[in-house]
Amino acid sequence: AAGVIQSPRHLIKEKRETATLKCYPIPRHDTVYWYQQGPGQDPQFLISFYEKMQSDKGSIPDRFSAQQFSDYHSELNMSSLELGDSALYFCASSYDEGVTEAFFGQGTRLTVV
């Protein structure tokens, strides 16, 4: 069965550089969530989109932005990267209005050096 696809799987960037993470939800899923997970930490909610509109916002820095496109894939854009941005970034998707069963992608491991 198709799952949530994230790319790239690994990314190494230098401080002050930019990074773009991509997420392709499960077909027919209309909601995408982005989470940041530091080592030994719980996933921290960043932002979500429902039907291509931003639906909820969490602890996403102003240096980050995201959007959901017409084909429902989503991109997380991260600028002026800092060492503290190093983390696993997960995308999850779900179907139907409101919060429901969310399936996670395999994550993108971002390392800022």
Place this chain on the structure above:
Amino acid sequence: GENVEQHPSTLSVQEGDSAVIKCTYSDSASNYFPWYKQELGKRPQLIIDIRSNVGEKKDQRIAVTLNKTAKHFSLHITETQPEDSAVYFCAEGMDSSYKLIFGSGTRLLVRP
């Protein structure tokens, strides 16, 4: 505000014993409570969830109970096996929103 407290942070049990993890939430509007299992370096995977219109749900060795009055819910794993060893996260959400707020996680170790 949104907050989920999860206890214990670590739990070690003997194979075959039961394990119980508890979470407490603060927002009375929350009505969706999933549990995720995460192995090292891998994605969180949903193992069971419950909505506020039921008090208990069971799936083989896994069960979740919900006490709306006390605002807490628990994960119960019976007949634990070494492959149950992982980090378990509870989460809360509500139909009017599009986010899940996670607890801090419980590292479960099942000793053979």
